[in-house]
Every structure is written in structure tokens, then in C-alpha cells.
Amino acid sequence: MKILVTGGAGFIGSAVIRKAVSLGHEVVNLDALTYAANLENVATVARSPFYRFEKVDIRDRLALDSVFATHHPDAVMHLAAESHVDRSIDGPSDFIETNITGTFNMLEAARTYWAGRGKPDNFRFHHISTDEVYGSLDETGQFTEDTGYDPRSPYSASKAASDHLVRAWGETYGLPVLLTNCSNNYGPYHFPEKLIPVVIIRALSGESIPIYGDGGNVRDWLYVEDHADALLAVLEKGAVGRAYNIGGENEVKNIDLVHTICAELDTLRPGGAPHNQLITFVPDRPGHDRRYAIDPERIRTEIGWRPSVTVKEGLAMTVRWYLNNEDWWRPLLARQGVGKRLGVKP
Structure with a gap:
């Protein structure tokens, strides 16, 4: 296939591109190269x-039309989004413009292109979203594809809105859409403002490791290369109009995750051990969801996919990657907002 990947210079998008190219797909990487993007992610x-690379903002409809007309993709994998919850608390407008208006532009550009080519049956518009649209769970239960939406942050609300747009374009216009909602990703090339790279980098520097609230928030951790594999499997095998939840089957409390990373660093960089002495509890962010958990039954039975990496294995690989790739993450620390506490506005 020839696949148009939006946000392909980002964390998950670049993993998708690396995997797709390795499988022999043609890929067009469409990215505006905003603060979290890095073309080094696809250097390999x-x-x-x-x-191919196109520097285009999904808020620019005319530019999108030009990309479709130039490259004639067989499928779209739409990953371009503002994705950091803390930033969405401080500046929600970027999330509305990119995640909602940008998705609308992508849908309209794809629909125009698809209709102009006679509505080919094999075309797909795959929208990649998050489990955060479902809200927060108590100590039991899991999200299924039928769980009602209950977003709690500007980020998750904007992604919920984009999900609804995709479904509406499928129902109203017949655009052949696919949706996936994933759990928390981690792994190589993760932008250094998210929890796991923050822990690794601050521990290596001997700085305090901030833990929101009591550290009891639970997430299901999905290794990013497993996620890329799942997304391509859904693109190839998923039923049109169907949604699939993608989880790592690795539920862990934030505090336990941090202790695991510190223990790994104690082994690999014993000079700073014990690194867990750097843990510092800080005030929680507003609207912090307590627990996420995904029921992966649909993707397991219909697509035949399940994760291959346990959280213990994935964290070990991730820590080693950051230790071996300081030349990748070190320059990113100077980018706007990185290393600062965000998302504390009332």
C-alpha cells in the first residue's frame, strides 16, 4: 500500500513509519514539525x-488537497495531534484547532480525494485515538469499544470530538473509516516531557523525580513498536466502521513504574544508586484520571493481535535506549516547555 501518515515525525507516527517501510509499504510522512516532532525519529x-516527507499542517486544507493529489495514497493513518494533557490544561486552544479542526480538514480532504477517484473499496481512513476518551475507571473494570465517552481534560475532550467526527463521516458520507483507541505508549523516541523519559533523564542528572499526587494512578502500558504493529494489522484486517481498543495488557501504578525504572538504572548506572531516593511527590494535576484499563478481546479475536512485550521487558529496553541515545534527547530539553511543570492552572 501507499500510506499517508499524519504526524509521522512524532513518537507513535514515526514508529508506524519505520515498521511500514520495513514491510515494504510506501509511506508519505505529513507533519507540521511542531515542538514535539523530530525528523531524527525517521532517520533510519x-x-x-x-x-517521502511533506511539511504540511493539517489545519491547512488547501495544502492537504495538494498532498492527496500529488501522492494518491491507498490509505490514511491519522496520528497528527496535540497529545500532552498538561499542555492542554495551560493552552487548550491548540488542542481544539489541531485535534478537532485538523481532523475535520483531513476527513474532508480524504473524502474529496476518495470520491474523485470513484470511491474505491480498498481505501481506508484510519483514525488513531486514545483510551482517555473513556474517562476514569475505579479499581475494577476495563474499557471496551462500547464504553461511553466521558473525557475529563481538554486533550481527551478534543480527541473524543475527533472520534465522533470520524464516525459521522463514515455514517453520513460512507467514507471507509477505522478507529483505534490505545493505552499509554512508551519506548524509543518518546518526547522528553512524558512520564517515563522524564524519570530516566532526571534520574541520570541526579534531579528530583516528580510524582503527581500519591502515585497511585494506574495505566496500561503499551510498547510503541507493539502499537505500530497493531495499527498496521488493523489497517489491513479491520472491518470498515469498526473501532478497536489496543492495550499492552500491562496495568501498573505510576509509583511502581518509577521504582522499576530506578531499579534498572541502579543496575546500569550504579553511580547514582539508589535512584528511588530522588522520588518527590508533587501536587496532582487538575482532573487527573485515576485508572485506565483496556479489554483487548476484540482486536485479539477479530485481528489476531496481542502485545509481544511485557512492561518489565519494555522498560528495560527503553532505559537502555535512552542511555545509548543521549545525542537524540539532549537537544530536545531546550524546546519550549520541556523540563517545566505544566498543567497546574486552576
């Missing part, structure tokens, strides 16, 4: 004849 495939 940048010279491949199967890879």
Missing part, C-alpha cells in the same frame, strides 16, 4: 525509496 528510513 529517510533515504528509502519507499519514504
